[in-house]
Amino acid sequence: MxxxxxxxxxxxxxxxxxxxxxxxxxxxxxxxxxxxxxxxxxxxxxxxxxxxxxxxxxxxxxxxxxxxxxxxxxxxxxxxxxxxxxxxxxxxxxxxxxxxxxxxxxxxxxxxxxxxxxxxxxxxxxxxxxxxxxxxxxxxxxxxxxxxxxxxxxxxxxxxxxxxxxxxxxxxxxxxxxxxxxxxxxxxxxxxxxxxxxxxxxxxxxxxxxxxxxxxxxxxxxxxxxxxxxxxxxxxxxxxxPLLEMPSWAHERWTSPLAHEMRPLVLVSFSTTNQGQADVLQRAISGLAGEPIEVVVTLGKALEGLRLRSPANVTILPNAAHDEILTKASVVVTHGGHGTVLRSLSHGVPLVVLPMGRDQNDNAARVDYHGVGLRLDPSASPQMLGEAVRRILSESSFSERASALRRAIAEExxxxxxxxxxxxxxxxxxxxxxxxxx
Known part of the structure; x- marks a missing residue:
């Protein structure tokens, strides 16, 4: 040849x-x-x-x-x-x-x-x-x-x-x-x-x-x-x-309500496959309920039909693409799957990571190492989840380091x-x- x-x-x-x-x-x-x-x-x-x-x-x-x-x-x-x-x-x-x-x-x-x-x-x-x-x-x-x-x-x-x-x-x-x-x-x-x-x-x-x-x-x-x-x-x-191919089923679009466009946006996403994450998803939603933020929860194919209690500031989308949401997001709350973490950081968005197994502990360790987010145990209470999101929103160092990592990833x-x-x-x-x- x-x-x-x-x-x-x-x-x-x-x-x-x-x-x-x-x-x-x-x-x-x-x-x-x-x-x-x-x-x-x-x-x-x-x-x-x-x-x-x-x-x-x-x-x-x-x-x-x-x-x-x-x-x-x-x-x-x-x-x-x-x-x-x-x-x-x-x-x-x-x-x-x-x-x-x-x-x-x-x-x-x-x-x-x-x-x-x-x-x-x-x-x-x-x-x-x-x-x-x-x-x-x-x-x-x-x-x-x-x-x-x-x-x-x-x-x-x-x-x-x-x-x-x-x-x-x-x-x-x-x-x-x-x-x-x-x-x-x-x-x-x-x-x-x-x-x-x-x-x-x-x-x-x-x-x-x-x-x-x-x-x-x-x-x-x-x-x-x-x-x-x-x-x-x-x-x-x-x-x-990273090879950030969008899943074929992720076609649903999200549009922020005009009345809420000035609020910080938090994306909550836990895996494209079943890891028994219904409970931690509900705790994340409960921890962010009533906060002066807009929350978008994406489910994916494995969680289609999952019923979650959703307060007024939370929108649940079964099959949404993340890129458009991430252009406006201030924080991502996630299990720490590699695709979600790297897609978030490629947009310069810091994370709260609750690893549930597989490669997620190691991805969370790297998020912690680079100072681009916080790592919590998946059993964390709604109060702890809410506090973690508030901390990332209030301390500019997280978004600054996430932006720096975004630039480094792009330069590669x-x-x-x-x-x-x-x-x-x-x-x-x-x-x-x-x-x-x-």
């Missing part, structure tokens, strides 16, 4: 799974690559079919691997709202999505590659089957992370608990202990992973964390300015910036264009023999 081919006519096979917040960044990547003129196929759950076609790619459904036909809570793979134990949620995710079905994910991907070759496999950082398929087929493989890195970067605390970077011996000891515990939890799935590798004739691994290293690139769809600082990145890790450049450039550069280097397959 020559340099022109690597920049204008790549055959790309991408993969995704229906996990809520990971879907829009993947679609954003697909749209950017197809818009550049590349030939893109995406293997994903049937829920994504129309969105994939709209983004300019050809859609392939999972056949052997788990495949959601709708986005109802009942069809969710992990159902992490059913347990308050984050470890149990992690184990479910590994069993049902990340590692357990790896053989089936890999078989579907390998079948697609056999039917039509690809110049690059754009895998998912959570689907071990996509890493395996790239290793087996010896196709250059990049993994797309829809948020911060799942695997700790140099100088970063371990993923999960939401720690700040270590500043003392005690902090470093804490990080080492938690990292060791996390590795043991991951390695609980090593027999399953190695059995899958043996099925395909691959040698066993000593640790689960070795499998992602079979990919030549890890592309982080987040802002380096938002992430914790690091002295150096591993050569295979690249920040491409648009995420879709940076992702395309990284993909093209990776394939070009591979074709020139600068990189190996694994």
């Amino acid at each position: 020559n340099a022109t081919d690597a920049r204008s006519n790549l055959r790309i096979l991408a993969v995704c799974w229906e996990g809520g917040g990971n879907v829009p960044p993947t679609l954003g990547a697909v749209r950017a690559l197809a818009g550049r003129g590349h030939n893109v196929r995406l293997i994903a759950d049937d829920t994504m079919r129309a969105e994939v076609i709209d983004a300019g790619a050809r859609f392939l459904p999972w056949k052997r691997a788990p495949n959601r036909s709708d986005r109802s809570p009942e069809s969710c793979y992990v159902r992490d709202w059913e347990t308050s134990d984050p470890l149990a949620g992690f184990q479910r995710a590994c069993e049902r999505v990340f590692v357990g079905p790896a053989q089936f994910h890999a078989e579907d991907i390998l079948e697609a590659l056999a039917t039509e070759p690809a110049d690059i496999l754009l895998g998912a950082d959570m689907l071990f089957g996509s890493m395996l398929a790239g290793e087996i087929a010896k196709v250059p493989t990049a993994l797309l992370a829809s948020n911060i890195s799942l695997w700790p970067l140099p100088g970063h605390p371990p993923f999960g608990p939401g720690f700040q970077p270590a500043r003392s011996v005690a902090d470093r000891t804490r990080d080492a202990e938690v990292s060791a515990t996390a590795e043991r939890q991951w390695d609980g799935f090593l027999p399953c992973l190695n059995a899958t590798r043996a099925h395909f004739g691959l040698a066993p691994l000593f640790h689960v964390r070795e499998q992602p290293l079979s990919a030549g690139r890890h592309l982080l769809a987040t802002s380096r300015s938002f992430d914790f600082p690091t002295e150096h990145l591993p050569d295979h890790v690249r920040y491409v910036g 450049g648009p995420g879709p264009a940076r992702l395309v450039a990284e993909i093209e550069d990776f394939v070009l280097r591979y074709s020139q023999g600068a990189l190996s397959a694994a």
Whole structure:
């Protein structure tokens, strides 16, 4: 492949799974690559079919691997709202999505590659089957992370608990202990992973964390300015910036009542998927009731039909787009999902974050680190929520730091264009023999 081919006519096979917040960044990547003129196929759950076609790619459904036909809570793979134990949620995710079905994910991907070759496999950082398929087929493989890195970067605390970077011996000891515990939890799935590798004739691994290293690139769809600082990145890790694709269902528009246009606007948004957030949503609404502010609550597909008590200063929108609201918002109250946090900060809006699991503790830690908002426990009372919003509205330092971070994110450049450039550069280097397959 020559340099022109690597920049204008790549055959790309991408993969995704229906996990809520990971879907829009993947679609954003697909749209950017197809818009550049590349030939893109995406293997994903049937829920994504129309969105994939709209983004300019050809859609392939999972056949052997788990495949959601709708986005109802009942069809969710992990159902992490059913347990308050984050470890149990992690184990479910590994069993049902990340590692357990790896053989089936890999078989579907390998079948697609056999039917039509690809110049690059754009895998998912959570689907071990996509890493395996790239290793087996010896196709250059990049993994797309829809948020911060799942695997700790140099100088970063371990993923999960939401720690700040270590500043003392005690902090470093804490990080080492938690990292060791996390590795043991991951390695609980090593027999399953190695059995899958043996099925395909691959040698066993000593640790689960070795499998992602079979990919030549890890592309982080987040802002380096938002992430914790690091002295150096591993050569295979690249920040491409946030891919803030709007969910397909977010079409409802909001217009401020004329009588309330001078009031501060607060946006309240808690996840595109069910995390059992009805109670915290109601507490947020109650904590902001009667305040001299305008409140807009957006629900999303997972919470359609949810009945909430709504005071006079609160508007509830089932399927609203956030960008227009954020141009006028003064504060965002959220669970801390990566998309909501980065979209808010890209508009320079500070946040109150009540993390409920997944990557949210770590996003909240970064909000706290940069001073662009406040972090509360999801069990916070309505009074505490109201006080947090009043503090952000009254202390200008929060909005000033959020504006500074907005400028820093903008200066990094648009995420879709940076992702395309990284993909093209990776394939070009591979074709020139600068990189190996694994």
